[in-house]
Amino acid sequence: MPDFLTAYSIQNWLESCPQGYLEQTQYGHAAGESEASIVLDSPKLRDQAIQSTVQLVVGERCALAASSGLINAAPDEGSKRFLATQTLDEARHVEVFTQRLLDLGVRKTELEPLIKEHANPHLVAFAEVLLEKIDKGDFVAGVVGQNIVLEGMAFTVFEMLYATNVEMNPKFAHTLSGTIADERRHVGFGENRIGSLIKEHPEKKAEIERMQKEMSFHMLATFADSFRESAPAIMEAQGILRGTNGTQAGASESRWQGRSLSTLAPEEMESLLADSVLKEFKIRLTRIGLDYQTPVAP
Amino acid sequence: MNDPLKQLSEDTPRQRFVLAETGFNEVPKKYRKFYRRWQGSGDTLALNEVLCPVCRVVIRSSREIRPGDRVYCMPCMSRLVVIRSATGHLEARVAY
Numbered sequence: 473m474p475d476f477l478t479a480y481s482i483q484n485w486l487e488s489c490p491q492g493y494l495e496q497t498q499y500g501h502a503a504g505e506s507e508a509s510i511v512l513d514s515p516k517l518r519d520q521a522i523q524s525t526v527q528l529v530v531g532e533r534c535a536l537a538a539s540s541g542l543i544n545a546a547p548d549e550g551s552k553r554f555l556a557t558q559t560l561d562e563a564r565h566v567e568v569f570t571q572r573l574l575d576l577g578v579r580k581t582e583l584e585p586l587i588k589e590h591a592n593p594h595l596v597a598f599a600e601v602l603l604e605k606i607d608k609g610d611f612v613a614g615v616v617g618q619n620i621v622l623e624g625m626a627f628t629v630f631e632m633l634y635a636t637n638v639e640m641n642p643k644f645a646h647t648l649s650g651t652i653a654d655e656r657r658h659v660g661f662g663e664n665r666i667g668s669l670i671k672e673h674p675e676k677k678a679e680i681e682r683m684q685k686e687m688s689f690h691m692l693a694t695f696a697d698s699f700r701e702s703a704p705a706i707m708e709a710q711g712i713l714r715g716t717n718g719t720q721a722g723a724s725e726s727r728w729q730g731r732s733l734s735t736l737a738p739e740e741m742e743s744l745l746a747d748s749v750l751k752e753f754k755i756r757l758t759r760i761g762l763d764y765q766t767p768v769a770p
Numbered sequence: 771m772n773d774p775l776k777q778l779s780e781d782t783p784r785q786r787f788v789l790a791e792t793g794f795n796e797v798p799k800k801y802r803k804f805y806r807r808w809q810g811s812g813d814t815l816a817l818n819e820v821l822c823p824v825c826r827v828v829i830r831s832s833r834e835i836r837p838g839d840r841v842y843c844m845p846c847m848s849r850l851v852v853i854r855s856a857t858g859h860l861e862a863r864v865a866y
């Protein structure tokens with residue numbers, strides 16, 4: 473077992489995660505916290521929260537299927553054990569985001585039909601590209617697709633959502649901060665494990681790079697759809713925030729990547745997120761010895 | 771040793787720092803003061819700090835950090851080597 477893998481142990485996971493930052497949380501946030509009334513009281517904002525949470529559930533279900541599938545494809549014991557902890561993390565993410573749908577007023581009996589109806593087709597296609605590699609037992613492609621592409625995207629999306637919600641909706645921001653902490657381990661494992669494996673399998677590079685290009689295309693198309701659909705809700709939230717805190721736009725606002733999220737137009741937010749994720753892909757892939765492929769614009 | 775600075779590039783004396791808790795809770799308690807969340811553009815690194823390129827957490831040591839040092843990022847479990855970037859800043863590279 474490669475030496476660095478000893479750190480990705482179940483013991484370490486227990487100490488930092490369930491006995492650490494998740495201690496005394498309920499569905500990822502402090503007991504007694506509830507969704508912000510600004511979200512619950514506005515039909516437009518509540519609908520938008522449901523729509524975007526559905527995409528989180530779909531993404532996390534993909535990560536759950538991928539990480540559990542990778543356990544049997546892993547060539548060594550250490551990776552299998554780490555992926556078992558990741559499988560539980562991803563199952564927890566599915567659970568906390570599903571719980572959020574219930575907290576937003578979705579009835580249990582409506583859950584599955586709602587997820588099916590609102591899942592973005594491009595996000596579903598993004599998951600299919602990855603799960604196809606994993607079904608074939610392709611560990612190297614599977615880890616790049618999951619721990620670099622899928623999680624690189626999730627990590628950045630969660631950070632943006634956290635910045636948006638930290639003032640406005642602390643309960644959801646707290647749920648997100650636990651998932652961000654989990655993602656740090658997942659991206660860490662991805663880079664550290666694959667960095668050495670890619671060197672041993674240069675013949676796999678071209679195929680993996682094609683996968684990245686395809687997944688990136690579906691990701692950009694998902695972002696485009698999401699921001700277009702939620703534009704009215706985003707503008708309403710920005711308006712409420714400016715009105716309720718009585719400040720000038722941008723004076724007391726959430727900032728991310730040096731930009732003020734309370735004043736950006738939805739399409740500016742979309743390009744900020746897309747550029748950030750693609751830049752992140754490029755840096756991470758170059759580090760492990762892969763050539764980033766620019767996706768076709770959707 | 772709990773300090774993430776695992777191996778010094780040279781033996782010359784270094785400035786010392788007293789570390790306080792930063793609210794970072796993602797690692798077991800005794801290691802928490804050695805890390806903090808990166809605040810994004812606008813945030814600056816002190817002489818005893820370096821940014822983990824993998825998980826974007828700031829790694830803090832009780833000693834000044836210099837190029838060639840080896841540091842450990844516990845939140846993502848990466849082993850890193852400190853280098854000086856083209857722009858003159860300290861950066862960490864993953865040691866696979």
Ligand SMILES: [Fe+2]
Pocket residue numbers: 532535561562565626651
């Ligand atoms: Fe996840």
Ligand SMILES: [Fe+2]
Pocket residue numbers: 535561562623654655658
């Ligand atoms: Fe993950």
Ligand SMILES: [Zn+2]
Pocket residue numbers: 660822823824825826827843844845846847848
């Ligand atoms: Zn790190």
